[in-house]
Amino acid sequence: MSRFWSYIVHTLTPYVPGEQPQLAHPIKLNTNENPYPPSPRVLDAIRRELGEDGASLRKYPDPPSRALREAVAKHHGIRVEQVFAGNGSDEVLAHAFQALLKHDEPIRFPDITYSFYPIYAQLYGVEYKTIPLNAYFAIDVDDYRAPNGGILLPNPNAPTGHALPLSEIEVLLKQNPDVPVIIDEAYVDFGAESAVNLIDAYPNLLVVQTTSKARSLAGMRVGFAFGNTELIEALTRVKDSFNSYPLDRLAQAAATASYEDQKSFEESCAKVIATRNTLTTQLEALGFEVVPSAANFVFAKHPKHDAATLGTTLKQQEIFVRHFKLPRIDQHLRISVGTNDECDVLIAALKKLIA
C-alpha cells in the first residue's frame, strides 16, 4: 500500500507462475515446458543474427515483426495481416483483454481454466462471469448462450487438458456472432484441432497460440493471435500505444526459424503424445483418475491421497508438479509430460508414496 500507487494497484492479486527451481537437475514437470530442445534451425538463426560481434543488437528490432508474421502466416495458410505477434501469448492475451473484451456485458470463461484470465480482467476492469465445467471437467458450449461481452476458452483447456472438437467451437461461434470469441490454443498441437482456419468465416474469432509449448521456445517469449484484420488492428493499436518493439531481434529470429522446420516440430509433438499416453496408463495403474488429455500435461487425482501432500513430498525429492489451491481442483495435480526418463522417476516416486 502506498499513497503513490494508482488506485488499480491496490486491487490487484497478481498471477503466480509455476516455480522455477534453482537446482542443478530438478525433475521439472510443473510449468508445461517441452522436454525436447527447439529445432536446430532455431540455434542457427540466432547465431546468424548475432554474427561475429553481435553488432546487430545495437539496432532496434523490426517493430511489427514482419518476417516472423510472414513465416507464421505461410505456415497456417493465412495472410500476414491476420497475424499479431507479442511477447509470449500472455502479453497477447493481456492486449486482447484491453482491446477486445471490455464491453457493457460481462465476458464469460470457464470456472476452471487458465488462472491468469481473472487477473487480466482485474487489471483492465473487464467484468466477467465464470461458467462451471461439467462434472467430467468438460466445457459445454450451450452454457455460453446467454448475452455476454465476449467469450474466452482455452482449447485444450488448462489445467484439465480436455479438448473440444472443432464442431463445438463452430457451434459456439454461431451462437455468439456479435461478440469476440477468443480460443486460447497454447496446447493445441498436442492433440486438439485448431480453429485457425475458421478466421475467414467468423470475423469475431481470435485464435491465440504460443511457441512456448510445442515449439520448445518458452525461454524466448513469442506468442500470436490470428483473426480478422479488424481484430488484429485492435491488438496492434494497443501494442503500438504500449511498446513499439515487444519482440527482440533474437526472439524474432528464433521463432521465424521454428516455423521453417515442420519435421522437428512434428517429431517433438509425437514424442510428447506417446509419453503422455504411457504416463496416463501408469498413473491409472497406481489408482489415479486422469482427465483425458490433449495437451502436454495430465490432470490427475488420487482418491486416497491428498494432492497437496503428494505435491510437497515430491518436491522434497526435487520432482516438481503443479498443485492449485482452488475450489473443485484442490485434490488434483497437474503433471507436465517430461521425457520418458523423467516420467519414470516420477512414477517410481509415486509408487513408493502410494504403496
Place this chain on the structure above:
Amino acid sequence: MSRFWSYIVHTLTPYVPGEQPQLAHPIKLNTNENPYPPSPRVLDAIRRELGEDGASLRKYPDPPSRALREAVAKHHGIRVEQVFAGNGSDEVLAHAFQALLKHDEPIRFPDITYSFYPIYAQLYGVEYKTIPLNAYFAIDVDDYRAPNGGILLPNPNAPTGHALPLSEIEVLLKQNPDVPVIIDEAYVDFGAESAVNLIDAYPNLLVVQTTSKARSLAGMRVGFAFGNTELIEALTRVKDSFNSYPLDRLAQAAATASYEDQKSFEESCAKVIATRNTLTTQLEALGFEVVPSAANFVFAKHPKHDAATLGTTLKQQEIFVRHFKLPRIDQHLRISVGTNDECDVLIAALKKLIA
C-alpha cells in the same frame, strides 16, 4: 473501427517509431541507436546461455529477472528490491503510467518531450497537462510547482538533448514530495547526471533507464526502473498481472553481461560524446542552430532551410534523420550521433544541400 473493439481502442493514436529502413547500408541517424556494438561479454553470455543445442530455450526464463537485477543493483550501489526490469524502458514507462500516475490531479510533463508520453496517458486514461519548455528549449522546474498527480521528465530531454543538473532535479523533488516524480534517463550516460543515488532520500522518485542507448542493446529490449521498494512493488504488481516473463533468457543474459563490463561501456560513451561535439561544431559551421546536447543526438535547425525538406532530401540519399511534424519543433531535425564516418557522410550531404 469495429463493434468488436473495446471503447478505448477507438480513441488511440498509436506511437510511430522512427523508420527501420530495409536497406543494405543506410546511414541510420534516426532512432538514436549506438553506432558501436555491445560489449564482447554480451556475445559470450548469449552463447553460454544457448549452449551446444539451445536446450535452455525450452524452459521459461526467471520471472523476476533476479540475476540481472542483482547485477544492475550492484552497478548502481543500490539494493535488488529497488530495481524493476522490463521489456525495454518503453514497457517500464507504460507500467509506470498505469501503476503510479493515475490520480485525481493531472500529471505534468513538458510540451516538447518523448512523444510516447501522451500516448501512454491515453491508453490508461491518465489526465495530463503539458508545461512549455522555455525559449531555449530548457525545462524550468519552477513551472512544475502547481498541484499535480505526478511529474515525468526525461533528463536529458528528448528530442532536444538538453540536460538539467541534479540540483534542479532535487529542487523538483523537494517542491513535489507528495506525488511520484519520474525521471526518464534513457540518455543520461552521454553527459548528464543520474538521479539514481537520490532514491533513498526521496521515496517518490522513480528513475527509468534503458540498455538501448549507451549499452548498444536496442535489439534486446531491456529497461529498468529504480526507486523506493513501494514504487517498485507497484510496477511489479502490474507486471505480474500482465506478463510474468517479460524478459526472455537471452535478453536477461545479454543485459547482465553488459553491466559486468564497465570499460567497454565507458569507451563507447566517450566515443559518442567526442563525435557529438565534432558534429555540433560542423553543423554550426553550416549555419545550423544546435541545442547544447548531453545525449547521443543533436537537435538542430537551419534558419534558411526547411527541416522537412532537408530530411526528405537526405532520405533520398539513404541518410535517415528524424523530423517531428509538431508545433514549435517542425523546423528542427533530430540527428543521432553515428560513427565519425557516418557523420562525415551526413555533413558532406548537408554541405551540398545548403550551398
